[in-house]
Amino acid sequence: MNVKSPIPHVLGYIPVGWYPTSVVVAPDGKSLLVANARGNLVRTPNDVAQGPKGAFGRYVNNLLEGTVSRVLTPDIKTLREMTVQVLKNNRVASVANRPNPVAGLPVKHVFYFIKENRTYDQILGDMKKGNGDPSLVMFGQDVTPNQHALADRFVLLDNYYCCADVSADGWNWSTSGMISEYTARNVPFNYGGHGRRYDSEGTINGVQVDLEGIPDVSAAPCGFIWDNCLRNNVSFRNYGFFVTDLERKTKDTTMKQYNAATRKALAKSTDEGFREFDMNYADSNAWVELNAPDTVRMKQYGPHESPSRYAEWKREWDGYVQRGDLPQFIMIRLPRDHTAGTDPGSASPRAMVADNDYALGKFVEDISKSPYWKSTAIFVVEDDAQNGFDHVDAHRSTCFVISPYVKRGTVDRRFYNTDSTLATMENILKMPPMNRFDATAPVFDFWTSKPLNIEPYKAVRPSGKILREVNKATAYRSKDSARMILDVADAVPDDLMNDVLWHAVMGTHTPKPPIRYSLLREADD
Incomplete structure (x- = not known):
């Protein structure tokens, strides 16, 4: 950004990591330091169990590790190339050419x-x-x-x-x-x-x-x-x-x-x-x-x-x-x-x-x-x-x-x-x-x-046996569940609820699978 002109304006864009939150110029002016709150690494499958005896998977927000990017201060030519890359990364050019498959669809x-x-x-x-x-x-x-x-x-x-x-x-x-x-x-x-x-x-x-x-x-x-x-x-x-x-x-x-x-x-x-x-x-x-x-x-x-x-x-x-x-x-x-x-x-x-x-x-x-x-x-x-x-x-x-x-x-x-x-x-x-x-x-x-x-369409009612099920006091982690706030969204920690649901439905002796995070796959991959 040019801040010296009477009206500051953007000169170009620099590709960095995922969700940049702050940037500073190095003392020598030759590089930029950028904090990326969500990092810049691939989210790999969560195949390492955590907790007592490997009982718990890792929680999604625990996988979000921030990073710092060091970028050499670009000249005008390099900045133009970086700007093109940022616009490509953000798919800006695709907006005008995005297909509209619902055009003419008679849905009101x-x-x-x-x-x-x-x-x-x-x-x-x-x-x-x-x-x-x-x-x-x-x-x-x-x-x-x-x-x-x-x-x-x-x-x-x-x-x-x-x-x-x-x-x-x-x-x-x-x-x-x-x-x-x-x-x-x-x-x-x-x-x-x-x-x-x-x-x-x-x-x-x-x-x-x-x-x-x-x-x-x-x-x-x-x-x-x-x-x-x-x-x-x-x-x-x-x-x-x-x-x-x-x-x-x-x-x-x-x-x-x-x-x-x-x-x-x-x-x-x-x-x-x-x-x-x-x-x-x-x-x-x-x-x-x-x-x-x-x-x-x-x-x-x-x-x-x-x-x-x-x-x-x-x-x-x-x-x-x-x-x-x-x-x-x-x-x-x-x-x-x-x-x-x-x-x-x-x-x-x-x-x-x-x-x-x-x-x-x-x-x-x-x-x-x-x-x-x-x-x-x-x-x-x-x-x-x-x-x-x-x-x-x-x-x-x-x-x-x-x-x-x-x-x-x-x-x-x-x-x-x-x-x-x-x-x-x-x-x-x-x-x-x-x-x-x-x-x-x-x-x-x-x-x-x-x-x-x-x-x-004709609705199908699930079996009365399932619909009539009520939790017993002896159910898995029933005391923990009794302390849950059930009329406020996400008042219960996700990892606790996932543990309760898995063992309540799948059985107390069924090991929980790992929580997986991966690159989003394309259809042909």
């Missing part, structure tokens, strides 16, 4: 579901036509019949990755396509146990800062996808994104309303009867259908006394179908696949994941039996993969794309990630990208111009 309504914290292998590792490891499957077809059926009928994505490491950055990546400087620095500090709170989803230290007129340092500078909707006159409805309530005594009592939006832009478009993140409340009506009240602790919620998140959405959905005024973009949070570990008296991990799966199936069934189906696309992602077990990478996750225009039975092994989901939805809704990450992300490409996959 987009549903965006976000679930919690599962890897690809944990759910779909048993699908033979995908790149899975059956030995890592924790919630297979018996627990998640709908996710298996949807992946089989529509598209199986086995090279899809969450951009985030954990929920605190995951909810920002999933709604903004990037994270702020504050979030990038705060997440490892928070998850390292240094006393920071979950400063995400519109609250800072438990205060809804945007509602108080205070700048939200956790928000990305580009805003959120609903801000993009507002800028482009795209109507939307919110079920569970960025909401909070007063039920926990530790929450700030200055909050305006129960289960209300934490952002002003969401206030008028949020269903306050749709319960926020809380493992004590059901995603589906399975517990009602099976008369299994022991699997939930909160049996109704909101002014309409809805027994589940699905039931509350269905109440509004029926009105939209009757009136014909469905918004263009619908955001729905389905969190119960997070589970409550082995908390005594709570539904078991398998029961909660099955409840979550059945809810998703019922959402898809209702949408596919409506007049809106032929103009709809549904996207289902996890906010992060919770550093979970996967033979490719701990960020590899499930993503489901459901529409009459998805080629039947597709297996797509091309690289996609969180920003691919956002980019595809934005292109369908004719909205511009929010930042360079969704601007350069590959758009999903498995569409047909005609609704060849239009048959209605």
Whole structure:
């Protein structure tokens, strides 16, 4: 940068490491020293067990080792060459030429579901036509019949990755396509146990800062996808994104309303009867259908006394179908696949994941039996993969794309990630990208111009035996699980939850596999 001119301006760019946080000029002026917060080395597979008798894998944030780059101060010619390399690395040149596979697609309504914290292998590792490891499957077809059926009928994505490491950055990546400087620095500090709170989803230290007129340092500078909707006159409805309530005594009592939006832009478009993140409340009506009240602790919620998140959405959905005024973009949070570990008296991990799966199936069934189906696309992602077990990478996750225009039975092994989901939805809704990450992300490409996959979907209810499971006091690490905070996202350390889930589902004597991190593979590799 030229700082001597009357108006300072950028002269060029220098390639360094991953997430540079500071730079200084050496005393002799001949070189630059750059701190790279996330280093510049390949993240190798985590095949070295840690802890007592090798019991624990390494935690994702422990693998992020910073580095310092020393770069010789370039002359003008070298700086130009470096600038070209940086632009190539950041794929800036590809923006203008990026294909738009959804151009002309007759989709007017987009549903965006976000679930919690599962890897690809944990759910779909048993699908033979995908790149899975059956030995890592924790919630297979018996627990998640709908996710298996949807992946089989529509598209199986086995090279899809969450951009985030954990929920605190995951909810920002999933709604903004990037994270702020504050979030990038705060997440490892928070998850390292240094006393920071979950400063995400519109609250800072438990205060809804945007509602108080205070700048939200956790928000990305580009805003959120609903801000993009507002800028482009795209109507939307919110079920569970960025909401909070007063039920926990530790929450700030200055909050305006129960289960209300934490952002002003969401206030008028949020269903306050749709319960926020809380493992004590059901995603589906399975517990009602099976008369299994022991699997939930909160049996109704909101002014309409809805027994589940699905039931509350269905109440509004029926009105939209009757009136014909469905918004263009619908955001729905389905969190119960997070589970409550082995908390005594709570539904078991398998029961909660099955409840979550059945809810998703019922959402898809209702949408596919409506007049809106032929103009709809549904996207289902996890906010992060919770550093979970996967033979490719701990960020590899499930993503489901459901529409009459998805080629039947597709297996797509091309690289996609969180920003691919956002980019595809934005292109369908004719909205511009929010930042360079969704601007350069590959758009999903498995569409047909005609609704060849239009048959209605029929939800499959997992077995009553699984859905009725309740944790016993003798379950693996039940005392540790009893201390978990289950109505705040990521209040439980990922490594603890992963250990509990693995041994609760796979058996106490089954060794845990290593947590893997690798270069993201291309489809032909």
